[in-house]
Amino acid sequence: MTGTRGFLVRRLMTLLLLSAAVTAALFTAYYGVSRNTHAVRDESAPAILQVAAAEVALDDSYDGAERSLTGGTGDIEGLGEDYRTTLSTANQALAQALKSTTAGTSARQSLLTVTGLVSSYGDLIQQAYVNRDNAALRDAYLGYAETMLRGGDGSAARVRPGDSDILARLAKVQGKQLRLLDQQTSFGRLLTLAWWVLVPAAYLAAAVLLVRTQRFLRHRFRRRFNPALLVATGLLLLAVPTLAVLSYQTQDRLSQARTSLRQPNIGNAPDTTNKRVSTKMAETHWRTGAVAWIPMGGVLLAALVLVGLQPRIDEYRFRAR
Known part of the structure; x- marks a missing residue:
């Protein structure tokens, strides 16, 4: 060569x-x-938005129920259209979030627990309506419902480690989904x-x-x-x-x-x-x-x-x- x-x-x-x-x-x-x-378009975005929609709808549902029951229109309007609409929206969003969550098995289990808690929350609101003529019982049931939804202090704070109320559980699921989103887009x-x-x-x-x-x-x-x-x-x-x-x-x-x-x-x-x-x-x-x-x-x-x-x-x- x-x-x-x-x-x-x-x-x-x-x-x-x-x-x-x-x-x-x-x-x-x-x-x-x-x-x-x-994955961001078809999985993460829908999952995050469904949980966010459920959070807002549940938070609004309590405010709507409280206005109806303490505003003197409960006998005429019942629990009010706002409450029924927002609770229905929350349940639909939770059902979709359960199917689409990107945060794994633990998040899916948390959402199943939340779905059960929302049903109990709705029962407490219904009991408040049944006892709308008894201010003490009505307010007690409303208080129980608010605690189940927002936690012991009744605040809308989303990050409360160790809390087991509905919004805190949803916030933890959302946190996991957002961390995954950060990984996908980083x-x-x-x-x-x-x-x-x-x-x-x-x-x-x-x-x-x-x-x-x-x-x-x-x-x-x-x-x-x-x-x-x-x-x-x-x-x-x-x-x-x-x-x-x-x-x-x-x-x-x-x-x-x-x-x-x-x-x-x-x-x-x-x-x-x-x-x-x-x-x-x-x-x-x-x-x-x-x-x-x-x-x-x-x-x-x-x-x-x-x-x-x-x-x-x-x-x-x-x-x-």
């Missing part, structure tokens, strides 16, 4: 290895950003390492070596251009920055979705928030699909390198006599 042929074989192997390294690093980094877009250290170290290192090494190889071939073979290597260089220089931009845009929309789902009182308008999140995530659909382009691009890059160098290697093929 001549010196030139040996050099070209080694350069070919190095470029093929770098092509594989660029492809692997880029695929890992891009997939790491885009992998959770569907860029994280591994992705930072991939995008700021691994991808640039492999990308620059491959680009520099492709350019140097073309300069060597032009000098050694007296040909101005090597079309295949020129296309390979253009593919590399175009693809990596393009995918980096798409990855940034996907991450930006994930961050916007997280911000929307962490807004206070999202349970007041869950449909609006869900539409906003779905719209943002829909914008990532084709960007997420770009992950399939990366292996194909890697194969194309390697093929172009092979097509560009193999004929030059063959020119120095050694034949034994």
Whole structure:
């Protein structure tokens, strides 16, 4: 094997290895950003919004019942339309949250417990209505219902470690779901390492070596251009920055979705928030699909390198006599 042929074989192997390294690093980094877009839209957002809607509806249901029973309209209106509507909304939201919770088995068990407690809470409100003419009993039942709903101090505080009232249980479930959402939408250290170290290192090494190889071939073979290597260089220089931009845009929309789902009182308008999140995530659909382009691009890059160098290697093929 001549010196030139040996050099070209080694350069070919190095470029093929770098092509594989660029492809692997880029695929890992891009997939790491885009992998959770569907989960955020189809799983986390609905689960979080259903729990938030249940919290707001239950809180409002007590206020509606109290107004009806202490405002002098209980005999005419009963417990009132506001109470019945909000309690029905809460039960529907809990049923959906039970199906869609993303916080695992413990959260599902907590929601089952909450569903039973809500039934008991409704019974206490009903007893307050039955005893509406006896202020002492009415207020006692209302107090029991409020304690079951909001805790011993009757406040609407959501974070009370150790409390077992309905809203505290829902807050704990929501906390788990929001922590999962943070994991799904966080860029994280591994992705930072991939995008700021691994991808640039492999990308620059491959680009520099492709350019140097073309300069060597032009000098050694007296040909101005090597079309295949020129296309390979253009593919590399175009693809990596393009995918980096798409990855940034996907991450930006994930961050916007997280911000929307962490807004206070999202349970007041869950449909609006869900539409906003779905719209943002829909914008990532084709960007997420770009992950399939990366292996194909890697194969194309390697093929172009092979097509560009193999004929030059063959020119120095050694034949034994």
